[in-house]
Amino acid sequence: MRQVIHISNLGLRFQNKSVFSDLSWTINRGENWVLGGESGSGKTALAKILTGKQSASGEVEINFETESNLPAQVLFVESWYQFKNVEGVANFYYQQRYTSQQAKETLTVNAELAHFGKEENLNFSDAEKLLKALGFSGLRDSQLIELSSGEHKKLQLVKALWLKPQLLIIDQPYTGLDIASRKSLNTLLDNIAKAGVTLILISNDEELPTCINRFAEIEDGKLVELESAKEITVIKEDFERTLPEFLKQSPIYSSSEIAKMIDVNISYGDKQVLKNINWEVKAGEKWLLQGHNGSGKSTLLSLINGDHPQSYANELYLFGNKRGSGESIWDIKQHIGLISPEFHWYFDATATVWDSVASGLYDSVGLFQQLPYTKAKHVDELVAYFGLTEYKKELLSSLPLGKQRLVLLARTVIKNPELLILDEPCQGLDKQQTAQFNQLVDELSHHGMTVIYVGHFEAQLPSCLTKKIVLKDGEVIANEEIIKNRILEEAYSIVE
Amino acid sequence: MANYFNTLPLREQLNQLGVCDFMDNSEFLDGVEALKGKKIVIVGCGAQGLNQGLNLRDSGLDVSYTLRKEAIEGKRDSWKNATENNFKVGTYEELIPSADVVVNLTPDKQHTAVVNAIMPLMKKGSTLLYSHGFNIVEEGMQIRKDLTVIMVAPKCPGSEVRAEYVRGFGVPTLIAVHPENDPERKGLAQAKAYCVGTGGHRAGVLKSSFVAEVKSDLMGEQTILCGLLQTGSILSFDKMVEKGIDAGYASKLVQYGVEVITEALKHGGVSGMMDRLSNVAKVEAFKISEELKDIMRPLFEKHQDDIMAGEFSRIMMEDWANGDKNLLAWRAETGETAFEKTPAGDVKIGNQEYFDNYLLMVAFVRAGVELAFETMVEAGIKPESAYYESLHETPLIANTIARKKLFEMNRVISDTAEYGCYLFDQACKPLLADFMKKVGTDLVGKNFNEGKDGAVDNSELVRINEILRNHEVEIIGTKLRKAMTAMKTIKTA
Structure with a gap:
């Protein structure tokens, strides 16, 4: 059989809306596809139909090669991987990975891989090579709860590349990966394609493995084939262009010193994750924070946001006060608007869009109080600014990930904070949405807000950033002014 | 030791059994003030001990842990829990004498032994906090008259106490003051402040009695x-x-x-x-x-x-x-x-x-x-x-x-x-x-x-x-x- 997949007359409705109508798609052997398109167009649903996790009308035919020594399986690597603890429960909270607890809640990476290898009858030495190639070897004894979102992504990719199923579908393969890992991944994907794996990547990226030779997107419930990844449609989001008045007010600073760290060290057991960090952030400064996956960026930011238990044993000053001098974490958080992939991951998705944005006023996950009239008006204005008004009563969990991210970005700025901590804020957004959000950051910073921004890709950075700190294996390897037009090269050089 | 409840006249038995007041949010407007700057020493660092301590410290309070010598020397799990999260840890002799509030979060069965060991070391006028009243009511433990005895009992496992706090909420909590040990009439204010420190005040607090x-x-x-x-x-x-x-x-x-x-x-x-x-x-x-x-x-x-x-x-x-x-x-x-x-x-x-x-x-x-x-x-x-x-x-x-x-x-x-x-x-x-x-x-x-x-x-x-x-x-x-x-x-x- 030449055809690996043959889909015809596919139809799917979701909550009275037509997702697919009469969709057809044929994938032949030797073809590797990229599937792009707008957030919510049905890419993930199509992948789930292929794996049998979602039923739909019409015909779906998958022909496995009987001669092949690769497993006759469709594997779908989801963009949102929910791991569980040893008792099968997925109740985690965002700050949990920073707390040391002797009662171990989750498996280690090694145990997780051993379990997977045993179930699928795989040779463990094959996994070793992949761990090395993706820079993951050092994490083998880490518990799942300790991994960052980028590291979880890598773990899922290691499993997929190790299994080498005849058909592999990966939803957002590059999310959260640093530049070096991204390059390694493309090489590894080329290798397994050569070995006979048929690939479908769901992505809007343009830097793809060379084996990708077909391009498509879903438009109006049908599959449309394209010439190249560049042609993938970018829908203009209806971001309202004028900034709400309340965000044009300059933040009122309680101190000219936002954060100051003197010889800060953080370790878990024998593993040191931050080494002798010295860093000073002054009011109004705009920082870029860079480093490879696992270099300690999130830990560094957790110190500033009052989320790390070990901050009490370090010399750390926040908003003019020494950490551990009688302030509460809520006193600290009220100065800050924060987003990170992990924060999104653990956020309570059972709240409505409006409540999620409003909860940013109180730094809570979920809204537990009534808003005064003026604050409620601010929430309305901001929800409108982000083009989310029609979703404001929907549950966060019912929105596609890209939209969810917009909601949490709105939450970040709702209180017009002194400091914005944006840890890969635009993960999961398309280029247009990213550009618009970064423009908002530029505007806010113009009004005096302090910014710390984490991003791997030059194309995705706001232009206001003027200073840069770079971490490598928990140490500061650069702390300097950004020289314009050189960010791109620098961004690459730090990880190689 | 005699069963405390059985020593009470019927009128007082009914009186204490009937203490029950679902507290209004306005009762907690003073926040953690009553415990601000006070030395809180927690005895035991298991799930409740560690998670309550993390919350209290994140609310701006001064928290340390005291463990038995053997637990410290043997670097047991309780010792690791406390030190790896950067808490100060010491023996009873080292930490109890300077403590303003001693929090007993050891298993019920050990209460008599633990309280007998720590009580002589506690400074005059300090507070002893329990999360369950068995030792006082059923075992009839007599506490020195200069000490204040209170109870703060979060009605959820320790891991939830922490998870709910960091998301800005809390777990339902029961508080009480032992009427035999409230010489300075500060018990209730301290219990309420402790409740705010662990986040319990946001999820409903019931004022009860030990009995x-x-x-x-x-x-x-x-x-x-x-x-x-x-x-x-x-x-x-x-x-x-x-x-x-x-x-x-x-x-x-x-x-x-x-x-x-x-x-x-x-x-x-x-x-x-x-x-x-x-x-x-x-x-x-x-x-x-x-x-x-x-x-x-x-x-x-x-x-x-x-x-x-x-x-x-x-x-x-x-x-x-x-x-x-x-x-x-x-x-x-x-x-x-x-x-x-x-x-x-x-x-x-x-x-x-x-x-x-x-x-x-x-x-x-x-x-x-x-x-x-x-x-x-x-x-x-x-x-x-x-x-x-x-x-x-x-x-x-x-x-x-x-x-x-x-x-x-x-x-x-x-x-x-x-x-x-x-x-x-x-x-x-x-x-x-x-x-x-x-x-x-x-x-x-x-x-x-x-x-x-x-x-x-x-x-x-x-x-x-x-x-x-x-x-x-x-x-x-x-x-x-x-x-x-x-x-x-x-x-x-």
């Missing part, structure tokens, strides 16, 4: 919380196997069923749980739960009477003195039951299926919750206290069964709860022997609705709904649940 807490806690945990869930689980499993239902399926239905069923209880009370059933199933569950209530009422009353008289704790302490002979024998027996030894099968059971195929457990839960509540209120405990110790905690215990069956439940709960659970279970099983003979697979194992046309008599359904909704546990529950609307759903299976 009311102990007498209701002992009753709740041994009857409905642990005892009845254990009895019901074992009987259900055995019945299914007897009737030829696949053992793996039966094991899964029982292990996760209590959790799914009581999750509905958590959100909507007894009527919310019953509403998950079809009308025919509800009518049947109502009838058998009425029957269960009639059969078990004398046993519930006996347990409550023994608790009030101090008889329960006397016998239990005898067993402690006897090297836990009975406890260990019962524990071994539980570990050997067929349910415990049969792993949950690899079958998918949908959320609704847990209700439709497990009517018997729905009936057990309704009967147990209402009986425990009624018996406590009859004994002089106020409805709010009785609600917390019956309905509120049932889903939390069910969650531990879902994790690792009865053995896990008995491992996690306190020693007193475990002892009481077995005591109840031993007496309850024979009592239900005749009842169980009549039970078929339509009540447990298969879908009750199958082969029925679903029609019910209008007036009967109306009557049943009225009885369910007008029970006092429902009326008080509706009020208390409003204060904790933001409680997270627990996700399993």
Whole structure:
């Protein structure tokens, strides 16, 4: 059989809306596809139909090669991987990975891989090579709860590349990966394609493995084939262009010193994750924070946001006060608007869009109080600014990930904070949405807000950033002014 | 030491049992002020100790841990928990003398030894904080007259105490001041501040007394919380196997069923749980739960009477003195039951299926919750206290069964709860022997609705709904649940 997949007359409705109508798609052997398109167009649903996790009308035919020594399986690597603890429960909270607890809640990476290898009858030495190639070897004894979102992504990719199923579908393969890992991944994907794996990547990226030779997107419930990844449609989001008045007010600073760290060290057991960090952030400064996956960026930011238990044993000053001098974490958080992939991951998705944005006023996950009239008006204005008004009563969990991210970005700025901590804020957004959000950051910073921004890709950075700190294996390897037009090269050089 | 409650005149007994005040948010406007700058020293660093300490420190308070010398020298888990999160750790001699508040979060059974060791070291006018009143009320521990004695008891496992705090909420909490030890009249202010420090003030705080807490806690945990869930689980499993239902399926239905069923209880009370059933199933569950209530009422009353008289704790302490002979024998027996030894099968059971195929457990839960509540209120405990110790905690215990069956439940709960659970279970099983003979697979194992046309008599359904909704546990529950609307759903299976 030449055809690996043959889909015809596919139809799917979701909550009275037509997702697919009469969709057809044929994938032949030797073809590797990229599937792009707008957030919510049905890419993930199509992948789930292929794996049998979602039923739909019409015909779906998958022909496995009987001669092949690769497993006759469709594997779908989801963009949102929910791991569980040893008792099968997925109740985690965002700050949990920073707390040391002797009662171990989750498996280690090694145990997780051993379990997977045993179930699928795989040779463990094959996994070793992949761990090395993706820079993951050092994490083998880490518990799942300790991994960052980028590291979880890598773990899922290691499993997929190790299994080498005849058909592999990966939803957002590059999310959260640093530049070096991204390059390694493309090489590894080329290798397994050569070995006979048929690939479908769901992505809007343009830097793809060379084996990708077909391009498509879903438009109006049908599959449309394209010439190249560049042609993938970018829908203009209806971001309202004028900034709400309340965000044009300059933040009122309680101190000219936002954060100051003197010889800060953080370790878990024998593993040191931050080494002798010295860093000073002054009011109004705009920082870029860079480093490879696992270099300690999130830990560094957790110190500033009052989320790390070990901050009490370090010399750390926040908003003019020494950490551990009688302030509460809520006193600290009220100065800050924060987003990170992990924060999104653990956020309570059972709240409505409006409540999620409003909860940013109180730094809570979920809204537990009534808003005064003026604050409620601010929430309305901001929800409108982000083009989310029609979703404001929907549950966060019912929105596609890209939209969810917009909601949490709105939450970040709702209180017009002194400091914005944006840890890969635009993960999961398309280029247009990213550009618009970064423009908002530029505007806010113009009004005096302090910014710390984490991003791997030059194309995705706001232009206001003027200073840069770079971490490598928990140490500061650069702390300097950004020289314009050189960010791109620098961004690459730090990880190689 | 004499049982404290029994030394009180009747008037004072009733007076203390009746302390029950669901506190208004405005009572907490002073925040943590009463403890600001005070040295808080926590004895013990297990799940409650560590998580409460993390919260208190994150609220700007000065927290350190004191452990026994052996725990420090042996670098035990409690020592690692504290030091790896950068807390100061020291021996009793090093830290207790300078402490303003000493928080005793050790297991109940160790209280007498721990308090005897720390009390001489405590400075004049300092405060001793408990999270359970057994030592004071049942063992009759006498505390130095210059010391203030208070209780702050978060009504959730330690991990939840932390998870809810960092998301900006908290867990329902019970506080109390011991009337014999409040020389400076500062006990209540400190208890409230501690509550704010752990986040409890956001989820509803009940002002109780040491006496009311102990007498209701002992009753709740041994009857409905642990005892009845254990009895019901074992009987259900055995019945299914007897009737030829696949053992793996039966094991899964029982292990996760209590959790799914009581999750509905958590959100909507007894009527919310019953509403998950079809009308025919509800009518049947109502009838058998009425029957269960009639059969078990004398046993519930006996347990409550023994608790009030101090008889329960006397016998239990005898067993402690006897090297836990009975406890260990019962524990071994539980570990050997067929349910415990049969792993949950690899079958998918949908959320609704847990209700439709497990009517018997729905009936057990309704009967147990209402009986425990009624018996406590009859004994002089106020409805709010009785609600917390019956309905509120049932889903939390069910969650531990879902994790690792009865053995896990008995491992996690306190020693007193475990002892009481077995005591109840031993007496309850024979009592239900005749009842169980009549039970078929339509009540447990298969879908009750199958082969029925679903029609019910209008007036009967109306009557049943009225009885369910007008029970006092429902009326008080509706009020208390409003204060904790933001409680997270627990996700399993």
